[in-house]
Amino acid sequence: MKTPQQKKRLSYAKDRRNSFGENSKASRKGVPLAKARANRSERHAQDHLLAQSRGVQTHEELAAVEVQVRSTKPRQWRKSADVSLGEVLARRRQRQAESDRS
Numbered sequence: 001m002k003t004p005q006q007k008k009r010l011s012y013a014k015d016r017r018n019s020f021g022e023n024s025k026a027s028r029k030g031v032p033l034a035k036a037r038a039n040r041s042e043r044h045a046q047d048h049l050l051a052q053s054r055g056v057q058t059h060e061e062l063a064a065v066e067v068q069v070r071s072t073k074p075r076q077w078r079k080s081a082d083v084s085l086g087e088v089l090a091r092r093r094q095r096q097a098e099s100d101r102s
Contacts, residue, residue: 012086019083031079038075045072 002010018024046069053065 012089013084015085016082017085017088019088034077035075038077042072042075 018027022030049065049069049072053062056062056065
């Protein structure tokens with residue numbers, strides 16, 4: 001059984017808070033939008049290469065185009081973790097202390 005103090009320490013370490021300066025609910029739309037944007041840019045790059053290959057005549061040229069299409073840069077977007085609750089509260093206390101001094 002954990003004491004209330006242990007539970008609070010665990011909560012400060014494990015709970016996360018959005019620290020990106022945006023509405024906390026914005027991630028619901030922002031994360032899927034960023035993923036879609038990355039996938040869309042990958043598709044556009046591949047479509048551009050395929051459109052350039054329409055005049056290709058030989059099998060070797062087609063194979064070269066296929067290699068180019070398959071080797072296009074994969075999507076790079078990754079979610080970044082939110083900040084732990086303990087860090088958020090420590091920053092808040094620090095800002096309050098600085099504003100109290102002024």
